[in-house]
Amino acid sequence: MTVQADVLRVLDDVLSLGGRSASFTAATPLLGAIPELDSMAVVTLITTLEERLGIIVDDDDIDGDTFASVGSLVGFVQAKLGG
């Protein structure tokens, strides 16, 4: 749950959602569903997750499936955090 809270806070900051992420659940679709999530925002999102959570994202990880939904992104971050 805390990882999801961290990810949602980063999403809100990076995409300038102004608190809209409070209504997001694991099932909320991201890529293709949130207009703010363009390629620039995806890269900023990755960078910010790396900086704030101390994870390292490989270039090969940059994949549509990872950013499909809140749940897939949280799962990806959890796997990077080692659990």
Add this chain to the structure above:
Amino acid sequence: MAAEAFFLPAAGGQRYCLFHPAAGNAPRGLGTHVTTCGVVVHVHPWAEEMNKSRRMAALQSRALAAAGFAVLQIDLHGCGDSSGDFAEASWDSWIADVQAAAGWLETRHGGAPLILWGHRAGCLLATAAAAAMNTPCRFLFWQPPASGKLLLQQFLRLRAAAEMQAGDSKAAMDRVKRDLAEGRAVDIAGYALPATLAQGLERATLEPPVAATSVGWLEVGSGQDPTQVPALLPASLPRIEAWRAAGHTVHASAVRGPSFWQTQEIEDAPLLIDATVAVAALL
């Protein structure tokens, strides 16, 4: 006091500059000026981060001018309103532009302490320009990157992200890296990135100068607890220690605010503006 816009002649054309005179600093007699607190060259970030941070750079320049600093903003070769395309720029031409900006201020305010104020890639350029100049420089860093290599990687990832929905990210990233390695320019996010510029950035590090100087190191963040001051990035701590170990005085702090150089909307970080004015006075 109103800012003065002008073009500075430089290799391959001219550079757009915006000069913010120090407050209360009217010309006296034969064009001589009262001493300012210091002169500041702003060195902008690169690519889209420059566009996103333009508003904050202007707000900060005015705040520093009001606090008694003379500030010169310069659009580097191929950026903003300067001549040339991004495709014609090189890391060395950018370093030369920073030197030219410092030289212009020296002519106007000879002897005033010089501060190179860099933001993101601009921090790397500031230290490189300082190494190439004989003038002692102090530094103001906004969110200095761990390395130029990391900035380049972030930029190249734009291509992977753009191809994500087509499911072609990995192949696109491989193609971009191969093109750069073989000396060809690549098109990313509307920028034609020449291989020479990519290589210059990739090699750049935040190298401390030989002579001891003072540095203001400022970051913005948003920690877990909104009532607490955010911490410096973990990656920054060993680098700050390295500068201190090399004999430099580093005033490092983080303030609460958005990462305005990359946020989706143009945002302000007023606490950073206040912190920058405060730290500039200590340099």
